[in-house]
Amino acid sequence: MITKRQLGIFVTALGVLAIVGIVAVDLIGAGEWGGFGPLQRIGVGLGLLAILVGWVLIRLGDRPA
Amino acid sequence: MISSRVLKFLYIALIALTTLVYLGYLLVYVVYAAALFRWPFDYDQGEGFELYDAILYSRGEWPYRDNAAFPFYASNYPPLFHLLIVPLLPLFGAQVAAGRVVSFVATLITAMAIAFAVRREIGGRFIPLLGGLSFLASNYVYQIGPLCRMHMTMVMFETLAIVFIARFDHPENGRRHLLLGLLMLLCAGYTKQMAVFTVVAALSYVFLRDVRRALAAGTALAVVAGIIFWGLNIATDGQWWINVIQANVNEFDYRQTLFLFGQWFRLHTIFVLLAVGYLGYELFWGRLSAYSLWFLFSLGAGALSGKWGAGFGYFTTAVAASSLTAALAMGRLLSGARGAAAKSVVTLLIPLLYLIQAPRMLHLPTSGPVFGPLARVLGVADRLVQGDCVTFQYHDAMGYTQLGHLLSAEDYAAGERILEYVRMAEGPVFSEEAMFTLLAGKPVVTNPTQLLNLYKNGLLDTSEMIARINRQEFGMVLFRAQFYPPPVLEAIGQNYQPVDHVCMNGFYYRILWPRHKLGGKAPLEAAYGDE
Numbered sequence: 182m183i184t185k186r187q188l189g190i191f192v193t194a195l196g197v198l199a200i201v202g203i204v205a206v207d208l209i210g211a212g213e214w215g216g217f218g219p220l221q222r223i224g225v226g227l228g229l230l231a232i233l234v235g236w237v238l239i240r241l242g243d244r245p246a
Numbered sequence: 247m248i249s250s251r252v253l254k255f256l257y258i259a260l261i262a263l264t265t266l267v268y269l270g271y272l273l274v275y276v277v278y279a280a281a282l283f284r285w286p287f288d289y290d291q292g293e294g295f296e297l298y299d300a301i302l303y304s305r306g307e308w309p310y311r312d313n314a315a316f317p318f319y320a321s322n323y324p325p326l327f328h329l330l331i332v333p334l335l336p337l338f339g340a341q342v343a344a345g346r347v348v349s350f351v352a353t354l355i356t357a358m359a360i361a362f363a364v365r366r367e368i369g370g371r372f373i374p375l376l377g378g379l380s381f382l383a384s385n386y387v388y389q390i391g392p393l394c395r396m397h398m399t400m401v402m403f404e405t406l407a408i409v410f411i412a413r414f415d416h417p418e419n420g421r422r423h424l425l426l427g428l429l430m431l432l433c434a435g436y437t438k439q440m441a442v443f444t445v446v447a448a449l450s451y452v453f454l455r456d457v458r459r460a461l462a463a464g465t466a467l468a469v470v471a472g473i474i475f476w477g478l479n480i481a482t483d484g485q486w487w488i489n490v491i492q493a494n495v496n497e498f499d500y501r502q503t504l505f506l507f508g509q510w511f512r513l514h515t516i517f518v519l520l521a522v523g524y525l526g527y528e529l530f531w532g533r534l535s536a537y538s539l540w541f542l543f544s545l546g547a548g549a550l551s552g553k554w555g556a557g558f559g560y561f562t563t564a565v566a567a568s569s570l571t572a573a574l575a576m577g578r579l580l581s582g583a584r585g586a587a588a589k590s591v592v593t594l595l596i597p598l599l600y601l602i603q604a605p606r607m608l609h610l611p612t613s614g615p616v617f618g619p620l621a622r623v624l625g626v627a628d629r630l631v632q633g634d635c636v637t638f639q640y641h642d643a644m645g646y647t648q649l650g651h652l653l654s655a656e657d658y659a660a661g662e663r664i665l666e667y668v669r670m671a672e673g674p675v676f677s678e679e680a681m682f683t684l685l686a687g688k689p690v691v692t693n694p695t696q697l698l699n700l701y702k703n704g705l706l707d708t709s710e711m712i713a714r715i716n717r718q719e720f721g722m723v724l725f726r727a728q729f730y731p732p733p734v735l736e737a738i739g740q741n742y743q744p745v746d747h748v749c750m751n752g753f754y755y756r757i758l759w760p761r762h763k764l765g766g767k768a769p770l771e772a773a774y775g776d777e
Contacts, residue, residue, distance in 0.1 A: 183454045220500045237530060245533055246454050 188246040189238025196231030199224060253590050260597035261372055267604045268376060271383035274610050274617075279350045279392035281652045283343045287661045287681045289751060290649060291695070291727065293394035294680025295321065297342045298690045300331035310478070310485040313700055314707040316714065317674070317691040320489045322699065324436040325478075327396030340684055345394030352402040353391040357381045359405045360570045363412065363537070368577030376600050377573030384565045385513055385609050385642060386558050389649035396438050397559045403434035404444040404540075405566050411448040412536035415455055424452070424459070428467050435471060439494065440547050444563065447543035451536040493699040496554040503552035510548065510561045513643060516603035517565075520572035527578070537574060541567035555695060558644075606643060611652050613639035633752020653751065660750035664724070667746070667757050671721030676738070678726045691720070694729040701731035712737045718760035725756040 203224045238246075288294045299309040299321045309321035309328070321328070331345045338344035361378030365371070381387055391398050410427035414420050431448055434441035445467070453460035478486040511518050525538040544564040551560035576596045583592040612621035612630060621627040626641040631651060640651035668675050668686040677683050680690045692711075700706035708731055714720065715737040723742045728735060742758035749755075 183457070188454070223500075234529070241530065 183246045184243045185238045185241035185246050186243060189235040189241070191235070192231050192238060193235030196228040196235060199228035199231065203228070253594070257593055257597075260594060260601070264376065264597040264600045264604075265372070267601065268379035268383055271388075271604075271607070272379060275382055275388050275391065277611070278388065278650065278652065279346070282346050282392045283350075285653050285657075286341060286343075286685060287665075287750070288342070288679040289653075290390070290393050290395065291679070291729075292693075293342050293345065294682075294684060295319075295690070295693050296323075296328060296394045296396065297331065297340065297345050298680050298684065299323075299325075299328040300335065300345065301340055301684075303328055304332045304335050308482050308485070310482040310489050312485060313489070313693075313697055314710060316710065317689050318697065318711050319690055319693050320485060320696055321693070322489050322493050322696045323396055323438060324490060326433055326437040327399045330399065331394075342394045342681055346392050349390075349395060349398050350392040352399040353382060353387055356398070356402045356405045356566055359402070359409050360566060360573070363409045363570055364573040364577070367574055368581070370577070373573050373576050373580075373596065377569055380517065380572070380600065380603070381566055381569040383604070383607055384562075384569070385607050385644050385647075385650070386510075386562050386565055388609055389642075389647060390559050390562070393649075395559075397562060400434050400438040400441050401562050401566050403430045403437055404441055404563055405570075406430040407434060407444060407448055408536050408540045408567075408570075411451060414452055414459070424463060428463055431467060432471060432474075436474065439490070440550065440560065440563075443543045443546045444540060446546075447540040448536060450543070451534070451539045454534060454539075488700070488705060489696065492703055492705055493696055495703055496556075496699060497702070499552045499554070501552070502556075503549055506551045506558055506561065507548060509558065509644065510564065513607055514565060514568060514603070515606055516599050517568040517572040520575040520599070521568035524571045524575035524578065527575075535574075537567065537571045541571050544568075555699070609640075609642040609644070609650055611639055612641050635749035635754055636752050638752060648752065651752070656749075657751050660748045660755075664748050664750065664755055664757065667722060668724070671759075672763075673719060673721040675722045675724060676715070676720040677722075677724040678729065679724065682724060692730075694727075697734070698729050698731055706731065708733055715741055718742070718762050721760070723758035725758065726753050 203221050282289055302309045311320045313320050330348050334344040357378035360381055361374040364377040365374035407427045407430035410423045414424040416423055431445050449460055449464045452463055521541050525542060528534045528538045544567045547563050548561045579592050583589045611617040612627050629641050631638045631640050631642055631647060638651035642650050665682055665685060668682045674689050674691050675683050676691050678694050683690050711734060718741050723738055741761055743761050743764055744756055745759045746757040747754050
């Protein structure tokens with residue numbers, strides 16, 4: 182059985198990976214910071230939301246997810 | 247203080263009104279479906295090709311073929327929907343109604359599955375009934391439900407899968423539920439590839455509750471699906487992989503996705519808000535159910551709607567999931583209400599919420615002895631959908647849509663006119679729609695969007711096709727949207743000349759004749775020969 186804390190860690194990690202990946206794609210692809218397009222803003226927004234949700238879930242501890 | 251008798255009267259009145267409204271939507275849906283069952287031609291692009299795939303299966307032939315060789319045809323979808331049509335072919339003949347009936351029945355089964363799941367979770371009759379009817383009331387489900395397309399059959403299998411998987415940990419028959427759920431997931435995936443989101447949702451739910459069983463179930467599903475996949479690819483000499491996987495990698499426009507998300511939310515606002523609220527409640531206060539996870543992952547399918555060739559149909563899984571979870575949310579509100587006053591408020595609120603939602607999805611014909619006056623009463627008689635060449639006697643809260651309207655006598659006459667051209671043409675017909683050639687007893691030549699997809703992915707050799715066009719071997723070319731590779735269109739332009747254009751079902755169909763047969767004559771005179 183997965184707990185809310187474990188789910189929260191997973192969701193937070195997904196959010197962080199998403200943000201890092203979006204920024205890295207821009208840096209690696211262009212070789213320099215090219216600024217954020219709308220799609221990337223959406224992706225970062227969803228990543229931040231995932232981190233927020235994950236943080237709340239982590240604080241909920243060992244309750245079953 | 248309102249007396250209990252008044253409250254009871256209000257409650258009964260609201261229940262009756264709400265049920266009447268949603269049964270009204272069901273009636274509109276049945277009328278539309280019946281109209282489509284009678285219509286012998288393609289209504290939506292690609293319907294005839296789905297029927298043709300079923301015909302090929304009935305002959306023991308694969309529809310996954312080399313598109314570079316005549317008749318330049320292949321299917322880009324998995325086989326299950328087409329196989330479901332095969333037993334109906336002896337009854338219907340080679341008629342597109344066979345596939346439309348399968349899809350329509352699939353939507354009814356989906357609605358019943360939603361109602362069943364809701365009743366199983368919260369009991370009662372009103373909310374489960376409205377849960378099922380609200381699915382059928384959706385503009386999206388209405389428009390594509392009775393089409394000979396596989397999407398709603400996929401949604402049916404997805405819904406059944408979730409209903410089974412939600413009980414995988416039942417103490418007595420959990421194993422049976424899990425196996426049936428996995429079977430439904432397999433069926434969904436082999437109906438349309440997009441079911442992968444529901445597969446992930448279902449296995450995620452099992453994983454949250456029982457990691458070992460999830461890994462075992464996921465492995466078993468992957469192995470069985472993989473064996474079928476491998477077998478299909480071997481049996482078709484690799485054409486399965488090319489046509490079903492590689493050809494479906496299309497251009498993506500995120501603006502289309504954003505537009506469709508906004509439209510979906512605007513049309514289904516109350517259901518979406520309730521579904522999101524229910525997901526949040528389960529995530530933070532309760533335990534995540536299979537239903538909420540399904541809703542969450544169905545948004546992933548919606549995110550793919552920006553793909554070229556995709557559209558609002560990609561949200562039908564989300565419509566099913568939100569209809570179900572919105573009903574569960576209402577049940578949760580009711581069971582969570584403490585005290586007589588709160589219970590009274592919630593009891594009245596539930597039908598009110600369904601009533602508030604109802605007009606947001608408004609869609610109906612606007613002419614005829616029943617719908618004409620109704621449309622005038624609702625104030626939409628003059629808010630009609632405009633086609634390319636005709637104004638449809640139809641209103642839809644979506645705004646512009648190519649689907650949903652009924653066919654007219656003029657449409658039938660136009661279809662017969664086009665069919666006459668096809669019958670008259672000497673040799674095979676290069677047609678953008680399959681039903682005309684099927685009804686004329688001619689071979690189905692080309693699946694245009696598949697050719698275009700393959701061409702854009704660098705997977706199509708057009709040399710034989712263009713050579714035959716240059717030799718003017720096709721007795722006629724029939725265009726609607728001209729979704730062909732540019733070199734093919736160019737070759738057609740050089741060798742075929744427009745002789746007529748016919749407005750049918752709101753679209754212009756362009757008839758082109760081989761130039762060598764026109765020989766200086768007026769197009770219609772040449773087209774009709776010596777008649």
